[in-house]
Amino acid sequence: MKIGVLGTGMVGHALASRLVQLGHQVRMGAREATNEKAAAWVKQAGTGASQGTFVDAAGFGDVAFHATVGQAAVELLSPCAAALRGKVLIDVSNPLDFSKGMPPTLFISGADSLGERIQRALPDTRVVKALNTVNANVMVNPGVVKGDHDLFVSGNDPAAKKQVSELLVGFGWKPAQIVDLGDITTARGTEAYLMLWIRLWGAVGSPNFNIKVVR
Amino acid sequence: MKIGVLGTGMVGHALASRLVQLGHQVRMGAREATNEKAAAWVKQAGTGASQGTFVDAAGFGDVAFHATVGQAAVELLSPCAAALRGKVLIDVSNPLDFSKGMPPTLFISGADSLGERIQRALPDTRVVKALNTVNANVMVNPGVVKGDHDLFVSGNDPAAKKQVSELLVGFGWKPAQIVDLGDITTARGTEAYLMLWIRLWGAVGSPNFNIKVVR
Numbered sequence: 001m002k003i004g005v006l007g008t009g010m011v012g013h014a015l016a017s018r019l020v021q022l023g024h025q026v027r028m029g030a031r032e033a034t035n036e037k038a039a040a041w042v043k044q045a046g047t048g049a050s051q052g053t054f055v056d057a058a059g060f061g062d063v064a065f066h067a068t069v070g071q072a073a074v075e076l077l078s079p080c081a082a083a084l085r086g087k088v089l090i091d092v093s094n095p096l097d098f099s100k101g102m103p104p105t106l107f108i109s110g111a112d113s114l115g116e117r118i119q120r121a122l123p124d125t126r127v128v129k130a131l132n133t134v135n136a137n138v139m140v141n142p143g144v145v146k147g148d149h150d151l152f153v154s155g156n157d158p159a160a161k162k163q164v165s166e167l168l169v170g171f172g173w174k175p176a177q178i179v180d181l182g183d184i185t186t187a188r189g190t191e192a193y194l195m196l197w198i199r200l201w202g203a204v205g206s207p208n209f210n211i212k213v214v215r
Numbered sequence: 216m217k218i219g220v221l222g223t224g225m226v227g228h229a230l231a232s233r234l235v236q237l238g239h240q241v242r243m244g245a246r247e248a249t250n251e252k253a254a255a256w257v258k259q260a261g262t263g264a265s266q267g268t269f270v271d272a273a274g275f276g277d278v279a280f281h282a283t284v285g286q287a288a289v290e291l292l293s294p295c296a297a298a299l300r301g302k303v304l305i306d307v308s309n310p311l312d313f314s315k316g317m318p319p320t321l322f323i324s325g326a327d328s329l330g331e332r333i334q335r336a337l338p339d340t341r342v343v344k345a346l347n348t349v350n351a352n353v354m355v356n357p358g359v360v361k362g363d364h365d366l367f368v369s370g371n372d373p374a375a376k377k378q379v380s381e382l383l384v385g386f387g388w389k390p391a392q393i394v395d396l397g398d399i400t401t402a403r404g405t406e407a408y409l410m411l412w413i414r415l416w417g418a419v420g421s422p423n424f425n426i427k428v429v430r
Contacts, residue, residue, distance in 0.1 A: 100326060106407075109324040111315060149429040152411075181414045192321075192410035196367075199396045199404035200428055211426040213415055214364040 004061030008037040012067035018140035029057025059083035115187030128155035129187040135207040149210035154186040219276030223252040227282040233355035244272025273298035330402030343370035344402040350422040364425035
């Protein structure tokens with residue numbers, strides 16, 4: 001499959017590398033078509049890897065991942081609206097605000113979420129929030145966390161969530177680990193969970209953990 | 216032990232009943248010393264159960280639980296400052312705002328929490344946030360959730376957290392299930408988690424669930 005990965009940070013890098021490893025053609029998008037981090041990734045990832053602007057990567061992919069820093073997301077994604085029309089966008093970002101120091105707070109809370117803002121900015125794209133509750137390493141290799149644990153998906157379109165689940169299964173997630181929370185407003189839940197995730201990171205002593213819903 | 220339970224709602228009722236069942240002397244506190252819900256509870260709970268104002272219940276207990284609706288917490292607890300001086304207060308409340316309809320949002324987020332507000336209102340009391348991440352039924356009977364699952368405690372005083380853990384063990388929690396997140400600021404994490412808890416309730420179809428941290 002052709003996949004766009006929007007973002008050149010740790011998360012974008014992990015997603016793009018794993019997708020190439022799985023045999024997909026991946027274009028990493030950045031503000032500048034010649035972004036140095038993307039160029040270094042293309043050289044390292046080899047066959048199947050390419051780079052371009054955010055709009056290039058969005059247009060290239062049959063689906064795309066959004067993995068930029070949350071604060072700039074709507075500004076960077078809005079110009080991609082035409083390139084993403086009718087496609088699925090997997091939003092893995094979180095509205096983390098580091099401006100007041102560590103630990104971060106959320107710059108969106110209450111009756112809104114970053115997932116919803118992105119869906120409003122891209123009304124003709126089917127946005128699915130997923131993977132934002134785990135570290136980049138766990139996202140693409142769920143087996144690094146031993147035992148059973150869960151991943152959450154939020155989105156308005158059931159067919160889009162099904163397509164995302166298939167991509168997640170490609171990463172190694174089992175279908176039974178994928179919990180459909182409902183429409184995109186349920187991203188308010190997974191984004192707010194980051195406030196607990198950060199403290200659990202401290203208590204666990206490693207970012208390679210996750211949670212399991214136990215009944 | 217003598218224990219004050221501040222609050223006559225579902226959570227206060229569950230805590231107070233379980234504590235009497237475990238052999239403690241429990242005074243349920245309300246705005247009015249003759250509160251009807253507290254009177255009905257006293258009649259039902261029998262030996263060891265009594266009622267009074269919030270200040271009465273706070274003064275009666277060697278320790279106290281705070282289980283009122285979050286919105287009024289600081290207003291109701293501030294007059295209890297002298298009665299709670301030097302004692303441990305277990306805050307099980309959440310800053311849920313139902314004023315904009317369902318599902319609720321949080322009326323405190325960002326760089327603050329209800330746990331911290333209560334600690335600031337009661338500077339001579341050792342506030343420990345605990346039990347706020349599970350339903351009242353699970354709080355006092357963790358075995359209703361099958362399998363292993365975790366509970367979080369937040370507070371500035373290690374000795375107070377140890378005392379709270381002993382009370383939790385009395386409810387049926389195993390020491391290994393109790394995760395110390397750190398100081399009272401970590402209540403920001405467990406309170407924000409409620410935004411996910413509400414959506415998980417929908418996905419699970421029952422409030423009798425919890426999460427396990429998997430490494």
